[in-house]
Amino acid sequence: MSAKSVRRLLWLGLLVFLPVPFFGVESGFVPVLRLLLLGSLVAGVTLQDPDRLSQLFTLLFLGQALGWTVGLYGLARLGARWLPRSVPFAIVALLAIASLFPIYTTPFSASGASSSILQIFD
């Protein structure tokens, strides 16, 4: 597998599984993918029915998601360059397994405060 593929795999794994902090009216730890999803949904509502809070939420979700996306890309790039080839795979595998447990704090979720990846994308 090329370094480029390893970098992409690690980046994707971090985006999907790594709990990152977000700050809004409520705060928590969620995967960047979830921030992107929420941001897209609220952006859709904002386009349809613009108002102050939906604009603010769009900005918060997408702004933080964008920041983390860029940051995690840098991290994946470093990891792919400096870590032995097997370590990024192990990191993604470990994150994937951990994500099945309630490691996320998702106040905006239907399934309550502590959730697994299955619950938050249910």
Place this chain on the structure above:
Amino acid sequence: MQRSGRLGTSLAVALVAAGLAHGANAEVRQSCANRDPLRRALFGDLHVHSTYSLDASTQDTRNTPADAYRFARGQALGIQPYDANDEALRSVRLGRPLDFAAVTDHGELFGEVATCRTPGLPGHDALICRIYRGWPRLAFYLMNSRSSQGRRYSFCGDDGEVCLEAARGPWQIMQEAAEAAYDRSSACRFTSFVAYEWTGSGGLDASNLHRNVIFANHAVPDLPISFVDGMDPAYLWRELDRQCRDADTGCDVLVIPHNSNLSAEKMWPLANPDGSPLTPDQARARASAEPLVEVFQHKGESECRLGTGTEDELCSFEQLSYDSMLGVQNEALRNLPGPNNFVRSILREGLVQQARIGVNPFAMGMIASTDTHLGTPGYVDERRHVGHGGAGPPLTELPKGLPDRIEFNPGGLAAVWAEENSREAIFAALRRRETFGTSGPRMQVRLFGGWGYPDDVCESGNVAREGYAAGVPMGGELPARPSGAALSFIATALKDAGTDDRPGTDLQRIQIVKLWLEDGEPRERVLDIAGDSGGGADVDLATCETRGSGHATLCSVWTDPEFDADAGALYYARVLENPTCRWSTWLCNEHGVDCSVPGSVPDALADCCDPSFPRSIQERAWTSPIWYTPPSVSARRD
């Protein structure tokens, strides 16, 4: 049981139908067998949310208005969380049924919530409805915020007609539930009112302008008049006049503001937005529409706050440390409450306004209620508090720690002095402000004011008879003063008897809170007039056992030695019980929390060891004031 319920409903419907057939909207019911011309204390809850409120539904409250009324009448009720088979994992029941209740779901988003929950309705597939179903907590913020700006979603149509049409369903169900729960038999066991909550907001700070709208009977407007229809309380009052009080349908209504403690001092503006002073007509409109205020509930006490316009140490009861709804959600956005967040300051301001324009815009009596968002009216038990879920997150599993934010509380009760338990008698008591609020217990408090009660009236055995005969009860305005007469008050309190397994707590004392004008400046004084604070009674915080004794009854005649006949004044009574454990202390003890070993305290119970929250409380009651208007002001008003 079910059959008798159906029979009762059928009887009620038949009686209402008979009334309608005769072209009248007056009450149609059997006379109450138990009627007391000297009135008796009835206890109820006039602030209750069910699944039809957006914020209740987004935290998975499934109980309907009918469920809430069944609970108020004494039946057990399941509450969230629910298991995979939709079975409730918790069940609650009142130790004693309530005498009356009103389900007051938020009127702003009836149609939107119904649309998002009902497949096939136009708008059901709108993006915001998908968010409501998939991310209810997010929808709570988005939808609440939109209605707080007085706006509807585009799926509601250009004039909101789609959502207004959808709102008819829940509104009809709420009316039917209230009608069905009302005991029209001669037993007069339970009274229900058709009601809703007008959910106004003061702006970006999410300042709370909320008001409950209580209708006297089944004659009500076609749809609730909501904040989306008009963002000014004056609009609400005008429309209630037009669609209800002046509509010649038998409709009558009153409006009860609540949580002024979270209003960022915007609940009762002292002037118009352009800075001009309130006019007599404005003051009359406000006083006529809003004769009462909810002084205590789940989200804190609104009577007064120590250090905020008062040095009264008993004003540190169930206080929140922030001044708007924004502070509930986010610690970084908190401001400390100011004086005009509190009822006592506003009652004082009412005297100032009255001296200026001849009319008191803030002549409000007092009640309390729960503001439960679980559909559990009157569930005020400190010992079994399950939370009230006010705008909280959904529960998917049983709470591991405290079931509610530690700064909240189980809420209080509304009490009225009425001849009988019927809509007519209770609504009349609310209108004349012969009401008091309690922080939960059912102590019975009387307050009469008059010109020279005899000192031995408490020994007469006829306090109520003499109180009514020679003066006015709580909520009243003193008649003209006979020349040279002294102003005196009779205050009595009977402790809450409780139940066989849970006897009530002894009373500690009765206080009179006097507010008056002196050289045009508002003043206050708080006096103990019965019982005493030095009885030594307290509570063992480790076991919650009470120690020492108090009083089963208290009665006192108090004459105001500093009464000034030329200055406006008001007087209300505050009755205190001996100290008991706060709800959080009961729960922390049950979980075996030992704050002396911090490492042993689980995260979910960390608040148990936060010293900023009291571990004991003194339950209490607040009566409506009695007002004195000097002749110079009376002449201008009349």
